[in-house]
Amino acid sequence: MLLAILASKALLLAAAHYAWGLEALAYRWDGIHFIRVASHGYASLEDAAFAPLYPLLIRLLASRGLPYWEAALLAGNLASLALAPALCALYTRHGALAAALFPTLLLYTTAPYSASVALPLAAGGLALASWGMWGWASLLMGLAGLARYQLALLSLVLALAAAVRRSRRGAVYMLAAALAPGAAAALIGLHYYGDPLIYLRAEALWGAGLGVPFYSQVEWLLHSWFTGQAWALGPIALKPWMWVARNLGFYAAYTAGLPLLYRQGRILELAWSAAVVLFVASLTGVPAASAPRLLLPAFPAIAALGERWRPGLGYAGASLALALFFLAWHMNSFLA
Numbered sequence: 391m392l393l394a395i396l397a398s399k400a401l402l403l404a405a406a407h408y409a410w411g412l413e414a415l416a417y418r419w420d421g422i423h424f425i426r427v428a429s430h431g432y433a434s435l436e437d438a439a440f441a442p443l444y445p446l447l448i449r450l451l452a453s454r455g456l457p458y459w460e461a462a463l464l465a466g467n468l469a470s471l472a473l474a475p476a477l478c479a480l481y482t483r484h485g486a487l488a489a490a491l492f493p494t495l496l497l498y499t500t501a502p503y504s505a506s507v508a509l510p511l512a513a514g515g516l517a518l519a520s521w522g523m524w525g526w527a528s529l530l531m532g533l534a535g536l537a538r539y540q541l542a543l544l545s546l547v548l549a550l551a552a553a554v555r556r557s558r559r560g561a562v563y564m565l566a567a568a569l570a571p572g573a574a575a576a577l578i579g580l581h582y583y584g585d586p587l588i589y590l591r592a593e594a595l596w597g598a599g600l601g602v603p604f605y606s607q608v609e610w611l612l613h614s615w616f617t618g619q620a621w622a623l624g625p626i627a628l629k630p631w632m633w634v635a636r637n638l639g640f641y642a643a644y645t646a647g648l649p650l651l652y653r654q655g656r657i658l659e660l661a662w663s664a665a666v667v668l669f670v671a672s673l674t675g676v677p678a679a680s681a682p683r684l685l686l687p688a689f690p691a692i693a694a695l696g697e698r699w700r701p702g703l704g705y706a707g708a709s710l711a712l713a714l715f716f717l718a719w720h721m722n723s724f725l726a
Contacts (some may be wrong), residue, residue, distance in 0.1 A: 391443075391478070391483060391486060391487050391490060392471070392473055392474050394487070394490075394491060395471070395474055395490055395491065395496075396471075396668055398491060398496055398589065398706070398709070398710050398713065399423060399467060399496070399499075399500045399659075401710060401714070402496065402497065402710075402713055402714065402717055403415075403463075403500060404712055405717060406501075406717060406721070409721070410721050412459075412460075413459050414462070414584060414721070415501055415502075415503050415721065416460075416463055416501075417459060417460050418501070418687065418720065418721060419720070419724065420440070420503055420504075421459075421462060421501065421502040421503065423436065423437050423440050424440060424444055424445050424462060424502060424503075424504065425445075425448065425458045425459060425462050425502070427440055427442070427444040427445035428446070428448035428449040428452065428458055428459045428461070428462070428475040429449070429452070431582060432578055432581075432582040433445070433582075435583075435588070435591065435592055435595055436592060436595060436596075437592075438575075438578070438579065438583065438589055438591070438592035439589065439592040439593055439595075439596060440504070440526075440714035441504060441536055441538055441571065441574070441575075441642060442505070442534070442541045442574060442578060442719070443507055443508075443533060443536040443537040444504040444506075444507045444537055445493035445506075446468070447469065447507065448461045448462045448463040448465050448502075449461075450465075450701065451464055451465050451595065453649070457699070459502075461626040462492075462502035463502050465502075465506075466499065466500075466501075466502045466503065466506035467499070467500060467506065467672075469506050469507045469510060470499035470506035470507075470509070470510060471510075472510035472514070473499065473509055473510040473513055473571065474486070474490055476491050476510055476513035476514045476516075476517055477490055477513055478688070479514075479517040480513065480516065480517050480520070480690070480693070480695055481693045481697060483697070484696045484697050484699075484701060485530040485599045485693035485694065485696040485697040486693065486695060486696070487696060487701055487706070488692050488693055488695055488696020488697075488699075488701050488705065489689040489690075489692045489704070491705065491706055491710075492686075492692050493709050493712035493713040493715075493716055494640075494683060494686060494711075494713075494716060494726065495509070495686050495689065495692075495715045495726075496514070496710070497684065497713050497716050497717055497720065498683050498726070501717075501720065503682065503683070504537045504538050505512060505538070505686050507537040508534045508537035508538040508541055508687075509534075509686060509687065509689070511530045511531070511533045511534035511537060511686065512530070512531065512534040512541055512544060512687055513689065514530045514696075515527045515529075515530035515531035515534060515545075515548070515567075515641055516544075516658070516662060516690070517529075517546075517661070519531075519548045519551065519552075519560075519564075519658065520528065520658055520659075522555070522557070522560070524552055524560030524561055524563045524564065524657070525559075526547065527563070527564070527567075527568075527713045528545070528548075528558075528563035528564050528566060528567040531545045531548060531564065531565070531567040531568075532567040532570040532571075533585060534544070534568065534575055534618050535568070535570055535571030535574075536570065536571060539571045539572075539574075539575060539589065539633065540669070540684070541571070541671055541687060542567075542568045542569075542570075542571045542572065542621045543568075543664055543665060543666075545564050545567040545568035546564070546565075546568045547654045547661050547662050547665050548560075548566075548567075548658075548662075548665075549561045549564035549565045549568060550661070551564075551658050551661065552564055552579060552714040554610065560587065568627075573608075575588075576589075594675045595677050596675055596677060597616075597674070597675030598673065598674070598676070598677050599674040599675050600672045600673065600674070601672060601673075601674050602672070603668055603671040603672045604639040604641070604671045605671065606674050606679070607637070607671060607672070607673060607674055608634050608637075608638075610674040610675065610678050611617045611633045611634045611637065611678055611679070612631065612634060613630070613631055614630075614678075616676055616679055617629075617633045617679065618629040618630060621724060622722075622723060623718070623719055623722060623723050624718075624722065628723060629680075630695075631644060633679060636682065637678075637681045637682070639687055640681060640682045640717045641667065641681075641685075643691075643692070643695075644663065644666075644685055644688045644691045644692065645667060645691070646669050646691070646695060647663065647688075647690070647691030647692055647693070647694040647695045648660060648663060648664055648667070648691055648694075649689075649711060650694035650695060650697070651663060651691060651694045651700050654694060654697065656694070657689065659690035659691075659694070660690075662688070662690055663688040663689075663690045663691040666684075666685060666687045666688035667688055667691075669687050670684045679724065679726070680726040681726065682716075682726040683725075684726070
């Protein structure tokens with residue numbers, strides 16, 4: 391499986407290099423924020439929405455003499471390789487392969503995004519929690535939250551699971567992991583901006599909000615200033631309804647795995663994935679347009695589909711083709 395991941399990443403990077411240049415890939419969309427935080431600290435209000443762990447890794451590599459954009463690509467791709475053993479610890483090779491090569495996961499763990507750091511940590515935390523190793527699980531989940539603040543939600547899911555299993559210590563550990571990202575955001579806000587609530591103000595700048603699951607998001611996508619811009623993918627103009635159809639397609643894929651998790655007796659992973667799907671489906675504002683990427687922590691639902699359908703070379707090839715298509719969408723327009 392690791393060879394398939396490495397080969398897919400190499401092809402994605404080669405395509406990006408020849409079509410746009412790797413530096414352009416590194417600075418595209420969120421990448422510029424991670425690199426700016428790594429190189430200059432939290433200097434703008436927009437940057438306050440981004441968690442510190444991935445920029446810290448970029449800075450550590452850049453301190454060895456690498457340009458920051460190269461450090462961003464290297465840090466993310468090296469960290470993402472830890473996802474494969476974490477998935478193998480949770481699932482059969484079919485489930486692990488389905489999750490690891492899912493097109494958007496492959497893209498956003500190759501491009502310089504925090505998912506490359508957050509997802510391996512979260513998968514490791516989930517595996518350790520499923521084995522009752524709550525102390526180590528809380529450490530990994532706390533770090534995952536420092537890579538992407540929203541993963542604190544999943545620490546709360548694990549805290550509830552620990553309480554159901556009557557592990558008071560486990561519940562306390564996981565609650566501590568859930569609080570760590572908020573504490574980090576508050577400290578960053580105080581140090582750089584003099585405002586412990588700066589993260590909330592940064593999210594407001596992006597128009598982030600919560601509404602009725604699915605309904606509010608569809609309404610926002612259909613009538614927002616963001617999807618009403620002149621987005622295009624080559625000769626195809628992207629209309630608001632296309633953004634809705636795209637999101638619903640991804641929701642369908644993840645939701646299809648939920649009943650399979652139940653049938654497989656994976657109740658913890660079911661609660662984990664359902665929490666991600668419901669949270670992302672409730673988002674409005676610009677984050678609603680990022681649903682395909684924000685759904686990535688619900689990887690257990692994709693793994694469940696893999697264990698049911700046993701993907702092989704055909705799946706790997708189709709996933710790579712879709713990842714290349716999404717790469718073009720990401721570089722020429724806005725994917726997620």
